[in-house]
Amino acid sequence: MTVFTRAKRLTSKLNRRIGNPLEWQSSSKSMLLGVVTGLFYLHYAILAEFLLLPGNESAWINGEYLARQIPCFYGFVGISLLLIIGTFLFYRVKGDTVLFEYVAALYFALSLCYFSYQIGTLSLPVGSVLVGAPVVGFIFFNRTAVMLALFVAVVVQLVLSFGAAWQWWAYAPVFVEGAKLLTSPSAFSVFQLYLFTFPHMIFLIFISYLVLRRWRDREERVRLLSITDPLTGLFNRRSILVHLEQEQERSRKKGPALSLLMVDLDNFKSINDDRGHEAGDYALIAAADALQQSLRQNDRVGRYGGEEFLIVLPGTDLEGARILAERCRQQLESTNVILDGGERLALTGSFGLVCNEGDVHMDVDELLRRADRAMYQAKEAGKNQVIVDHGNRRQ
DSSP states (O other): OOHHHHHHHHHHHHHHHHOGGGOOOHHHHHHHHHHHHHHHHHHHHHHHHHSSOOOOOOOOOHHHHHHHHHHHHHHHEEEEEEHHHHHHHHHHHHHOOOOHHHHHHHHHHHHHHHHHHHOOTTTTHHHHHHHHHHHHHHSSSOOHHHHHHHHHHHHHHHHHHHHHHHTSSSSSSTTTGGGGGGGSOOOOOOOOHHHHHHHHHHHHHHHHHHHHHHHHHHHHHHHHHHOOTTTTSSHHHHHHHEEEEEHHHHHHHHOOOEEEEEEEEETHHHHHHHHHHHHHHHHHHHHHHHHHHOTTTTHHHEEEEETTTEEEETTHHHHHHHHHHHHHHHHHHHHHOOOOSSSSOOOOOOEEEEEETTOTTTOOOHHHHHHHHHHHHHTTTSSSSEEEEEEEEEE
């Protein structure tokens, strides 16, 4: 098993466990944000502890100031934990409410404003969060809650930035001479800023991936529902007609012949009347499978209506279509439907075949009319056979 396959299976398993993030309750979203904020500050605290270890001192870090901030980092870890527990307990007692998202979004924004002051409000981590977090937030969270948190965060950032510019307080006090980061950053400070940025990037990318993947899956399901017949899984009437029009246009422009098969299940009304509609559904599903198995890769079959199927055979002349139609007929004839009581139900179909060979400008309505006429001739001739419509001539 390749690494890619394992990763794909792990991702699929994770998706099943966490469900659709877009459908999470407000309490779940709030607790997720609390967990993420707590992990961020735990990461900051551990990094600060590491930087203050003997031998790790750096001329670029204000060690005395950083040591005073470590309790604050752990404090935010504790507040995040309290937010998670409080949300859970409140949810158990009062139920879910969108206020959870307002509280979590504001806490996330204000806590990171505190950290942005420490490393510089104009730094890479702050910019990535200010841009990335609202984008993900608008998808994942209540939009009004995100707008409020974003507004508060931007106001605080402006105050902190202009305050530093007017020298009311230091810029990026964690760093020695933090203001120099704007003009002459060191390799050490650049590395540290990227180290602060990565956790936010990972979180934002991960959440975006989950949400957008669910969107794509949902859109694909909606698309499939719009083009397929829910019972048989084949193209529905509209979709198979659209495909027929496209193939006829291609045949008209580029020349290869196009053939069309119309199939009607024999004695289907008696199946419904004598054995019930459930037996009729089983028959339709089995017939759809039999026809699908008989076709080539580029052929398309759709449920045209009731017990009728339409098969589009692009690039197929009359002789090739006749052979393929006979193969479909034989496959259908050899199909047995086993009903719930053990009764076996034999299937056959009447096939009407038409080809635009020699007349590629034939329109779709004419193709359908002639295929339908041939199909009814097959029924009148005794059913379970293929009849070709040659225009004015008959077979």
